[in-house]
Amino acid sequence: MSVLENFDKIKATIPSGVQLIAVSKTYSPEMVAEVYNTSHRVFGESRPQELVQKYQQLPKDIEWHFIGHLQTNKIKYIIPFVHLIHSTDSVRLFNEIEKEAKKNRRIVNCLLQVHIAEEETKFGFTSEELKGFLSSDEFKAAQHIRICGLMGMATYTDNIGQIHHEFRKLKNIFTSVKSAFFSDKPEFKELSMGMSGDYLIAIEEGATMVRVGSSIFGERMPISKKD
């Protein structure tokens, strides 16, 4: 099937109220343009240099979402234009984003990434760390970050029950964090969870954003885990 056929097929499964982030990492700007021409405007990337290149080559009304682990020395490349950083996964990264956003005189939209999977390799706050951080003066002092919600990744497994369980756990953390720390913040409303293999489960469990790449663009070539 072509990219456009894939895209239409995925799009048809997404209820209104859930936003589809078309994850274009490793795919060419031409392939992004194909999807863009259907009037889709929301794309996700996970490597800063690649995101900057596509930003430069493609139309400026694309909303670029950064979804991968972000090294602090690369933040500066994406801060001037990024629409939403899904993967704010540590206090250190949060503080560095704040610094760069301030330099750029921007308020940058971010999600806080929560570690819900069994795998040790997935980044993010535990629910305890998250609550500790949100109570801190450090968090309250930040003026250049707008926290719009939470993001998480489930374990890569065939065990559908486990995936349901992990997404449900994230939804519960979202609900409790919202009432404890963001009850007066209407912008805290996004729950980014679900990828090609599990986005339908994520939607059942309350995702407001899903990040789908390979089901739209095709299998990716293996890429290095670094950066």
Ligand SMILES: *Cc1c(COP(=O)(O)O)cnc(C)c1O
């Ligand atoms: C690559 C990636 C995706 C998309 O993965 P697919 O399985 O290709 O849909 C979603 N979220 C994150 C954080 C990613 O790095």
